[in-house]
Every structure is written in structure tokens, then in C-alpha cells.
Amino acid sequence: MELIEVTNLRKRYKDHVAVEDVSFSVGEGEIFGILGPNGAGKTTTVECVSGLRRRDGGGIRVAGLDPHRDRAGLRRILGAQLQSSQLHDQIKVWEAMDLYASFYPQPADWRTLLDLVGLTPKRNATFAKLSGGQRQRLSVALALVGRPRIAVLDELTTGLDPQARRDMWELVEAIRADGVTILLVTHFMEEAERLCDRLTLIDGGKVIATDSPAGLVAAVGQDQRVSFRPSKPVDEAILLALPEVRAVERSGAQLVVSGTGNLAPAVTLALAGHQIVPNDLRIDQATLDDAFLALTGKKLAE
Numbered sequence: 001m002e003l004i005e006v007t008n009l010r011k012r013y014k015d016h017v018a019v020e021d022v023s024f025s026v027g028e029g030e031i032f033g034i035l036g037p038n039g040a041g042k043t044t045t046v047e048c049v050s051g052l053r054r055r056d057g058g059g060i061r062v063a064g065l066d067p068h069r070d071r072a073g074l075r076r077i078l079g080a081q082l083q084s085s086q087l088h089d090q091i092k093v094w095e096a097m098d099l100y101a102s103f104y105p106q107p108a109d110w111r112t113l114l115d116l117v118g119l120t121p122k123r124n125a126t127f128a129k130l131s132g133g134q135r136q137r138l139s140v141a142l143a144l145v146g147r148p149r150i151a152v153l154d155e156l157t158t159g160l161d162p163q164a165r166r167d168m169w170e171l172v173e174a175i176r177a178d179g180v181t182i183l184l185v186t187h188f189m190e191e192a193e194r195l196c197d198r199l200t201l202i203d204g205g206k207v208i209a210t211d212s213p214a215g216l217v218a219a220v221g222q223d224q225r226v227s228f229r230p231s232k233p234v235d236e237a238i239l240l241a242l243p244e245v246r247a248v249e250r251s252g253a254q255l256v257v258s259g260t261g262n263l264a265p266a267v268t269l270a271l272a273g274h275q276i277v278p279n280d281l282r283i284d285q286a287t288l289d290d291a292f293l294a295l296t297g298k299k300l301a302e
């Protein structure tokens with residue numbers, strides 16, 4: 001059985017339909033992403049899954065529980081990353097951890113968690129004195145203090161600088177390595193590509209597609225491009241004979257080969273067979289952004 005099952009979820013705010021029809025399922029141990037532009041309905045979806053909002057229609061099961069009917073049971077297995085603004089400015093890092101640990105019968109050791117998120121040196125700092133990245137890391141530690149089977153992380157790298165973002169990605173991978181299933185909301189394509197085993201693309205409250213990042217990109221069937229400067233003249237026919245190659249273009253001393261499948265290995269192997277070295281080799285592959293554009297006609301990027 002899947003750990004999280006969402007079927008035909010529907011949620012409206014007054015007369016605005018935020019989630020129109022969202023279905024997906026998440027297996028134990030997965031990092032599952034919900035990716036979409038601002039206002040797509042991502043947060044509303046995970047708030048319904050986390051029991052923080054009541055759905056208007058459709059079904060949700062989390063480890064067999066209905067998040068709305070069995071909120072106490074859900075709290076024992078699901079930790080949602082809190083919006084950091086919910087903490088008081090003067091609370092110290094260790095006090096927040098200690099307070100949240102007191103909500104659970106068998107909490108994790110919060111000292112170990114602070115170590116995991118790299119906040120031990122800041123344990124006596126007040127919330128007001130933490131940087132944006134430190135606040136985000138504290139919110140992740142607070143979500144984990146109840147030893148959840150599932151962690152819901154919503155836009156956890158928004159507003160972070162590139163280094164802090166990469167640190168956060170490593171933290172998410174460490175949490176999963178610990179056996180926690182992760183439901184991750186993001187609008188960063190790079191984050192989804194790096195972290196998610198599978199993800200669902202949402203736009204306008206509806207699921208556009210669900211697959212692995214590579215599967216979503218491949219389904220769109222975009223060409224890859226391999227460019228290089230050959231060490232000696234190349235007979236284009238050698239490359240055009242490869243099933244992966246669709247076209248070969250020359251641009252000065254550079255050759256640009258486009259096609260699909262395992263294009264780069266096929267091209268380099270064929271060149272090697274003729275003792276040709278592809279200098280300054282560059283591979284441009286389609287991204288999730290391209291997939292989103294092809295599926296919706298819109299750009300996903302910030």
C-alpha cells in the first residue's frame with residue numbers, strides 16, 4: 001500500500017477554486033515533489049494532506065488515516081515544516097526544540113537534531129538573531145522532533161542563497177537516508193530535479209503530469225544537443241548514420257549534433273572509432289522547465 005494517497009482532491013476558498021483535481025500517491029521512503037508556479041495550489045494540497053485544511057472533495061489517506069478525521073493519529077506520523085514566523089522572536093533555539101519535543105510522547109533527541117541541521121553553535125541564539133537559512137533549518141528540525149514517518153517540507157529553500165540552498169538539499173537527503181518519506185513542495189525546477197524520485201507537476205489546481213524528473217523530460221521528447229570542436233575533419237555521414245542523431249550543423253569550427261536517447265555516448269564512441277577527439281564537448285539536455293513549457297505553454301522559472 002502507498003503511504004500517501006490523494007484522489008481527486010478539491011479545495012476552494014470562498015468562490016476561488018485553489019485545487020480542482022489533484023491525485024497522486026507516494027511510496028514509503030520516497031522523496032516526492034509537488035512542483036508548479038506560484039498560486040498553482042501546491043501549499044493548499046499539502047495542507048490538506050497534513051490535516052491543516054479541510055478538503056471539499058476527493059479522498060486522502062496517509063498510512064491509512066484520514067487526515068481530517070484522525071488528526072491525533074496523523075500528528076504521530078507526519079511532521080510539517082512550520083512557517084518560521086510562527087515562532088516568537090525572543091525564544092532561543094534550544095527552547096523551541098525543547099518545547100516542541102514536549103508535545104510528543106517519544107520525541108527524538110533534539111540535541112542530535114540540532115547537530116543534523118548544523119545549529120548546535122546557535123543553540124543559545126534567539127530566533128530574531130537567526131539568518132533566513134538558519135530559520136529554515138530550525139523549522140526542519142522542529143518538523144522532525146516527533147520522529148515522523150513523513151516530513152512535509154514547503155518551499156524550504158525560498159529566499160536562501162545558493163550555498164545555503166545546497167546545504168539544505170544535503171539535509172533533505174540525510175533525512176531520507178534516515179528512512180523518512182518526504183513530501184516536498186517547490187517551484188524550483190533545479191531543486192525538484194536534484195532531490196525528487198518522482199514528482200507531480202501542478203498548474204491551475206490540476207495535475208499536468210506525474211513521473212520521475214527524467215521521465216517527465218523524456219516524455220516531452222525534446223532534442224538533446226552535443227557540441228564540440230573535432231580534432232580533425234568529420235564526415236557528417238558517420239554521425240547521421242547513428243540512430244540517436246537527427247541533425248548535424250556546423251558553426252565555424254564547431255559541430256552541433258542534435259538527437260535523442262543516449263546521444264552523447266553514441267557520438268563520442270563513433271568519433272573514437274575514427275580517432276577523432278571531441279574537444280570542448282558540451283551537452284545541453286532538456287530540463288524540467290522545458291517539459292513544463294511543453295506541457296502547459298508556460299514557463300515555470302522564477
Ligand SMILES: Nc1ncnc2c1ncn2[C@@H]1O[C@H](COP(=O)(O)OP(=O)(O)OP(=O)(O)O)[C@@H](O)[C@H]1O
Pocket residue numbers: 013016017018019036037038039040041042043044045187
Ligand atoms: N487562505 C486563503 N484564502 C483565499 N485564497 C487562498 C488562500 N490560500 C491560498 N489561496 C489562493 O489559492 C490559490 C492556490 O494557493 P496555494 O498557496 O495553494 O498555491 P501555491 O502553489 O502553494 O502557490 P505559492 O507558491 O505562491 O505558495 C492561489 O490563487 C491563492 O491566492
